[in-house]
Amino acid sequence: MQTKSRRQLVAGNWKMNGDKALVEQMQKHLNAANLENMDVVICPPFPYFSLFNSAVKLGSQNISQFDSGAHTGEVSVSMLKEFDCEYVILGHSERRADNFESDELVASKVEQVLKAELTPILCVGEPESVRENGTLFDYIAAQLDAVLGRVGVSQFSNIVLAYEPIWAIGTGKTASPAQAQEVHAFIRAHLAKQDDNIAANIVILYGGSVKGNNAQELFSQADVDGGLIGGASLNPEDFLSICQAANQ
Ligand code: PGA
Numbered sequence: 001m002q003t004k005s006r007r008q009l010v011a012g013n014w015k016m017n018g019d020k021a022l023v024e025q026m027q028k029h030l031n032a033a034n035l036e037n038m039d040v041v042i043c044p045p046f047p048y049f050s051l052f053n054s055a056v057k058l059g060s061q062n063i064s065q066f067d068s069g070a071h072t073g074e075v076s077v078s079m080l081k082e083f084d085c086e087y088v089i090l091g092h093s094e095r096r097a098d099n100f101e102s103d104e105l106v107a108s109k110v111e112q113v114l115k116a117e118l119t120p121i122l123c124v125g126e127p128e129s130v131r132e133n134g135t136l137f138d139y140i141a142a143q144l145d146a147v148l149g150r151v152g153v154s155q156f157s158n159i160v161l162a163y164e165p166i167w168a169i170g171t172g173k174t175a176s177p178a179q180a181q182e183v184h185a186f187i188r189a190h191l192a193k194q195d196d197n198i199a200a201n202i203v204i205l206y207g208g209s210v211k212g213n214n215a216q217e218l219f220s221q222a223d224v225d226g227g228l229i230g231g232a233s234l235n236p237e238d239f240l241s242i243c244q245a246a247n248q
Helices: 020-032 046-051 077-082 093-098 103-115 128-132 136-151 153-158 177-192 196-201 215-219 236-246
Strands: 008-013 038-043 057-060 085-090 119-124 160-163 204-207 226-229
Touching: 008 085, 008 204, 008 236, 020 038, 020 046, 020 236, 038 085, 038 236, 077 085, 077 103, 085 103, 103 119, 103 136, 119 136, 128 136, 136 153, 136 177, 153 196, 160 177, 177 196, 177 204, 177 215, 215 226, 215 236, 226 236
Parallel strands: 008 038, 008 226, 038 057, 057 085, 085 119, 119 160, 160 204, 204 226
Antiparallel strands: none
């Protein structure tokens, strides 16, 4: 694989899965691995945060748009900072669907995370019906524009993007490398309309049924800078082989 100028990143999104034993196994595997040419992030459920040691970068799967106060069940960015959390996944399609998170709410959460100087991993991606009716690029552009309108393009130098086609999440139906590359290139071109430099340097992850046996080909695409991994991040060996595919 041709070495890319952007540092590659692989993030494991455990969703509502895992247990203390997985934390231990995952750390053992990652600590023994030599992954110095890339960034590895684990996004476990909140109760497991304090069990990770400093060799692993931590990400949250969500955050409140509020600073503190009467918001039962929510977790604030300042709390996450106390546990050395560096990244926050926002706009994941499961939260958009299960928790009715609109583009506007996602944008306000991105703003909150940036204010705290953490890195949002902002997810965009279309349902299958949108791909089929030919409005894919308009759909992705609208998701990006909601955040661009709120925080401005210059803030995108502090954001990681993830393209996750909804039809590929947890289905075993991965986007082909060419399909992923096409959308990643579109995202970069869309940002380049406002700022060439930010567009060229932003890290864009692909997510959706990435496994040890397809990671290499996906990550070798010119505009794919690593992955956001769901199911395969629950198996330390699979996750490690995905990380190794990005560690070029
Ligand atoms: P998957 O999930 O790898 O299980 O498809 C990806 C994600 O939802 O981030």
